[in-house]
Amino acid sequence: MPALRRTPLLAVVxxxxxxxxxxxxxxxADIPPGYYDAAAGKTGAELHSxxxxxxxxxxxxxxxxxxxxxxxxxxDPADPANVIMIYSGAAMPEDANGGAADQWNRExxxxxxxxxxxxxxxxGTDLHHLRPSEVGVxxxxxxxxxxxxxxPVDDAPESRVDEDSFEPRDxxxxxxxxxxxxxxxxxxxxxxxxxxxxxxSVGNGSAPFMGRISVLLEWHTQDPPDAAEQARxxxxxEQYQNNRNPFVDHPEWADTIW
Numbered sequence: 204m205p206a207l208r209r210t211p212l213l214a215v216v217x218x219x220x221x222x223x224x225x226x227x228x229x230x231x232a233d234i235p236p237g238y239y240d241a242a243a244g245k246t247g248a249e250l251h252s253x254x255x256x257x258x259x260x261x262x263x264x265x266x267x268x269x270x271x272x273x274x275x276x277x278x279d280p281a282d283p284a285n286v287i288m289i290y291s292g293a294a295m296p297e298d299a300n301g302g303a304a305d306q307w308n309r310e311x312x313x314x315x316x317x318x319x320x321x322x323x324x325x326x327g328t329d330l331h332h333l334r335p336s337e338v339g340v341x342x343x344x345x346x347x348x349x350x351x352x353x354x355p356v357d358d359a360p361e362s363r364v365d366e367d368s369f370e371p372r373d374x375x376x377x378x379x380x381x382x383x384x385x386x387x388x389x390x391x392x393x394x395x396x397x398x399x400x401x402x403x404s405v406g407n408g409s410a411p412f413m414g415r416i417s418v419l420l421e422w423h424t425q426d427p428p429d430a431a432e433q434a435r436x437x438x439x440x441e442q443y444q445n446n447r448n449p450f451v452d453h454p455e456w457a458d459t460i461w
Contacts, residue, residue: 233437234452242449246459254388254449254456261446263324269309269333270300272443276435277335289334289379290344290371291359302338310336312379313386314346318397318411326390326399330439331448332382344369348405348414349379349422367405368415377426380419381450384457387413388449401461416461423450423457 242253264272274297279285285294289310299306312332320326336344340359350368355361361372371379383401392398397411404414428436428451436451450457 233433233441234447238447239449239453242456248460250456251388251460255391258385258389258446258449259391259394261444264328264330264443265324266309266322266328269328269330272330272439273309273333273335274300275442276330276438280431286335288340288359289336289375290340290356290362291337292361292372292374293337293358295335295337300335304338306338307335308338308341310334310341310344312382313399313413316346316409317407317413318390318399319409320390320396325394325396326386329386329389330443331385331389331436331446334382346408348407349383350405350415350418373426375426376422377424377428378432380423380426381428381432381448381454381457383413383419384423384450384461385448388460389446420457420461423454427454 239254239257241257242250245253274286277286277289278297279287279294282294284297286297286307287294288307289312295307300308302308310333311327312334313326315321315327318326322328326332337358340356340362343356343359343364347364347367347369349370351363351370353363353365353368353370356364356369359372361374363370370376386399387401390396390399399411399413401416401419402412402414403416404412407414432451436448440447
């Protein structure tokens with residue numbers, strides 16, 4: 204497995220596009236030449252299958268190794284001793300990781316109960332959907348599906364929650380969506396884990412589904428990949444898992460599959 208080196212992410216300025224934004228391939232991502240050659244010209248199920256083969260050869264981290272990886276992938280660009288919380292945007296000391304009320308922990312954006320994959324190496328440790336979150340906020344999200352609406356979340360007021368869904372803050376809605384789309388392509392049921400699939404429901408419970416796909420695709424369009432998300436994708440590929448999130452590199456592929 205590659206050494207778990209720390210590489211700081213660059214501070215970026217985000218550009219917000221409207222809901223009708225036209226998604227194009229990322230120009231600044233460090234995509235290795237030929238990485239996506241097998242996907243060229245494909246659409247729909249054929250593209251899904253080709254991407255699964257491309258990204259399915261990555262390295263699996265242990266759940267303990269995820270701690271140090273997140274300290275690098277989600278490093279605060281203003282202070283490398285901090286990490287940024289996914290749902291609140293707050294900075295917390297990187298060494299405040301754990302399970303206590305004043306700490307941060309490892310949030311599975313594809314809830315690990317949706318497919319019952321736990322924290323074993325594989326979907327339970329995949330950095331493309333794992334993010335730091337305050338323990339209390341993580342508990343509030345629980346295993347809820349994603350959708351619009353609800354009341355402000357304590358300690359993350361830009362995110363919202365109701366009885367059957369969770370809505371993250373606007374600045375990371377696309378990031379969350381692309382992590383879910385990645386998981387659906389990476390884990391197809393051919394490696395001992397559940398076949399993960401997005402659907403257009405909430406309340407999916409322990410089924411290997413995550414919703415709502417219609418809302419996730421809207422978020423994907425409204426919040427396209429920025430330089431920070433591209434840098435995170437590069438870092439995961441180069442130093443940790445040796446695979447990429449294709450929907451960060453090629454946002455236009457989401458609509459051709461779903």
